[in-house]
Amino acid sequence: MRPDHPIVLITGASAGFGEATARLLASRGCHLILGARRLERVQALAAELIAAHGIRAFACAVDTRDTASVEAFVKAGAEALGGLHGVVANAGLASGLHKVWEIPDADLEAMLRTNVEGVVKTIRAALPFVRQSGWGHIFFIGSTAGHQAYENGGVYCASKHGIKALAHTLRLELCGEPIRVTSVDPGMAETEFALVRLGDPAKAKALYQGLQPLAGADVAECIRWAFELPEHINIDELIVKCRDQASHTMAKVNRKA
Numbered sequence: 001m002r003p004d005h006p007i008v009l010i011t012g013a014s015a016g017f018g019e020a021t022a023r024l025l026a027s028r029g030c031h032l033i034l035g036a037r038r039l040e041r042v043q044a045l046a047a048e049l050i051a052a053h054g055i056r057a058f059a060c061a062v063d064t065r066d067t068a069s070v071e072a073f074v075k076a077g078a079e080a081l082g083g084l085h086g087v088v089a090n091a092g093l094a095s096g097l098h099k100v101w102e103i104p105d106a107d108l109e110a111m112l113r114t115n116v117e118g119v120v121k122t123i124r125a126a127l128p129f130v131r132q133s134g135w136g137h138i139f140f141i142g143s144t145a146g147h148q149a150y151e152n153g154g155v156y157c158a159s160k161h162g163i164k165a166l167a168h169t170l171r172l173e174l175c176g177e178p179i180r181v182t183s184v185d186p187g188m189a190e191t192e193f194a195l196v197r198l199g200d201p202a203k204a205k206a207l208y209q210g211l212q213p214l215a216g217a218d219v220a221e222c223i224r225w226a227f228e229l230p231e232h233i234n235i236d237e238l239i240v241k242c243r244d245q246a247s248h249t250m251a252k253v254n255r256k257a
């Protein structure tokens with residue numbers, strides 16, 4: 001049975017979707033295990049949400065690329081809060097824009113190690129605790145880039161196609177256990193994502209000029225909705241785009257002059 005106050009672990013909780021999901025789930029009475037590399041941000045968020053909502057929260061630095069770091073984070077969080085039900089494997093990034101044949105090793109490794117390996121490592125570490133708690137829900141944060149490739153985004157698209165396969169596989173493997181698996185796959189959303197990818201605030205801002213992109217809170221709402229549905233319902237995959245983005249890539253966007 002779904003507990004009244006589930007314990008939810010979120011990676012990448014220092015910004016964007018992860019932070020917004022923490023805020024929304026805290027307002028719904030969830031207890032939270034929050035991780036990211038920027039410790040001061042997750043600590044401040046945890047303190048704020050404890051004060052605002054009377055929940056319990058555990059914050060810790062984690063680098064999801066590193067097995068020991070992920071395992072220590074998950075174990076410490078689950079032990080501190082006394083269990084684990086929900087996992088939002090959200091930490092991820094795009095690094096640069098490159099033709100397939102031009103991508104530097106640093107960008108290639110950053111994306112594959114974070115977006116694919118980091119997600120596997122998070123779920124692998126969390127699953128024993130979720131099973132022990134007896135009820136669970138695992139969220140992948142995919143992307144429209146996992147549904148259609150675009151030029152100069154080959155490795156990012158490969159990473160998101162990769163976790164789509166992982167989400168489908170885990171759904172098959174967990175069938176029969178009281179653990180749901182959902183992939184939430186957003187399109188253009190204004191978070192720190194474009195700044196991290198492009199390294200230039202003006203270029204990042206320009207990407208969203210003249211249209212209304214998704215915000216972190218919109219993606220958080222999709223997660224909340226899927227998480228709170230009656231437990232016999234499993235949303236396998238949820239593609240969510242702003243109204244101004246009609247194609248999976250930016251080929252068809254409604255941009256005002």
Ligand SMILES: NC(=O)c1ccc[n+]([C@@H]2O[C@H](COP(=O)([O-])OP(=O)(O)OC[C@H]3O[C@@H](n4cnc5c(N)ncnc54)[C@H](OP(=O)(O)O)[C@@H]3O)[C@@H](O)[C@H]2O)c1
Nearest residue numbers: 012014015016017036037038063064091092189191192193
């Ligand atoms: N924004 C979009 O348009 C969009 C669309 C579709 C999918 N997505 C996906 O959504 C997810 C969240 O992105 P966002 O838009 O919220 O971007 P964001 O605002 O840049 O947030 C990314 C989060 O991931 C964390 N992170 C990155 N590398 C990490 C690592 N090695 N270990 C632990 N945490 C790490 C960051 O925290 P630290 O830097 O503090 O570690 C940050 O909290 C990503 O998987 C992204 O691919 C984004």
